Amino acid sequence: MQNNAWMASRHTGINQCPGCTCTDETVDHFLKCPHPKLLEQRKIVLTQMKTKGIKLRIPKDILNAIIQTLAIHTGTSLLYYHNHSPEITNALKQQYQIGPGMMAQGYLSRHWLHAIHSSRNPPRVMTRLQRLIWMEFFEPLWKNRNNLLHQTVNLYTQEDDDKLTQIISEYCAHRHTLLSHTDVHLADNIDITNLGTMPTEQKREWVRHFDMAKDSYDKERQRTKQKTILEFMTPKPKPLRPDTKKYKAPQRKSPRHPKNLRLTRQHNQYSLRHPPQKLAPHTITPPRPPKPRRLTT
Numbered sequence: 001m002q003n004n005a006w007m008a009s010r011h012t013g014i015n016q017c018p019g020c021t022c023t024d025e026t027v028d029h030f031l032k033c034p035h036p037k038l039l040e041q042r043k044i045v046l047t048q049m050k051t052k053g054i055k056l057r058i059p060k061d062i063l064n065a066i067i068q069t070l071a072i073h074t075g076t077s078l079l080y081y082h083n084h085s086p087e088i089t090n091a092l093k094q095q096y097q098i099g100p101g102m103m104a105q106g107y108l109s110r111h112w113l114h115a116i117h118s119s120r121n122p123p124r125v126m127t128r129l130q131r132l133i134w135m136e137f138f139e140p141l142w143k144n145r146n147n148l149l150h151q152t153v154n155l156y157t158q159e160d161d162d163k164l165t166q167i168i169s170e171y172c173a174h175r176h177t178l179l180s181h182t183d184v185h186l187a188d189n190i191d192i193t194n195l196g197t198m199p200t201e202q203k204r205e206w207v208r209h210f211d212m213a214k215d216s217y218d219k220e221r222q223r224t225k226q227k228t229i230l231e232f233m234t235p236k237p238k239p240l241r242p243d244t245k246k247y248k249a250p251q252r253k254s255p256r257h258p259k260n261l262r263l264t265r266q267h268n269q270y271s272l273r274h275p276p277q278k279l280a281p282h283t284i285t286p287p288r289p290p291k292p293r294r295l296t297t
Helices: 008-012 027-032 036-055 060-074 086-098 122-150 155-173 192-197 200-224 229-233
Strands: 262-266 269-273
Touching: 027 060, 027 122, 036 060, 036 122, 060 086, 060 122, 155 192, 155 200
Parallel strands: none
Antiparallel strands: 262 269
């Protein structure tokens, strides 16, 4: 079980660890990050935690068991390891069921009350122990991680800068659809070619202004039901009904003459006449009379 609600990825959407190449930074990875600066800080924090716990009058056997468990979970080497009593061993078993990572955040098992002697006021010792883990172990590590994130150039800052550049480029490319016509001048005032040299904080401020303009334009469109001019310029085709069929024009057929007629040419004109009838082979065709001759005067 992990509690990542307050990690940076919840607010920025970037899961890149600032200390290594891990692309999914969780609380468990934050406690085990192999960055040399974080490893050194964990050793210092555990040493200071023991000194502070002795001043708070926390029993040494309980304090040693807590510090040893945190060191094993975070991968930090210690100079000494202790053997535990049966009560502390039972409390550690119950704590491992909850998770050593949750113990680093102050979530302790109730069985630690049975491991503390009744004369030491166990509820008060548990309160001091939880405060010690949170204030002397987890918070210093978190501050050191934030210093590494914000004061050095790392993979997280590079990915954050690339993401801001991509958002600004998208706003500039789709300014007429994402922004109102009164806010288009925001994108006109940015030179896309100079985004590589623009500081990250300036890019984040530009993105904030673009987001505010887009939110106001979306609310205005929902209130007035406005449409962009592109919706009028590119109308969507109406889909055909499933029961309708495409109309096909009837094909015109060329007029055909009867089979018993044929074209003949007389005096440069075409006319139709019946073909000659075929006679039987035993009949004799009579001779045609001669054409009358014209008389000339």
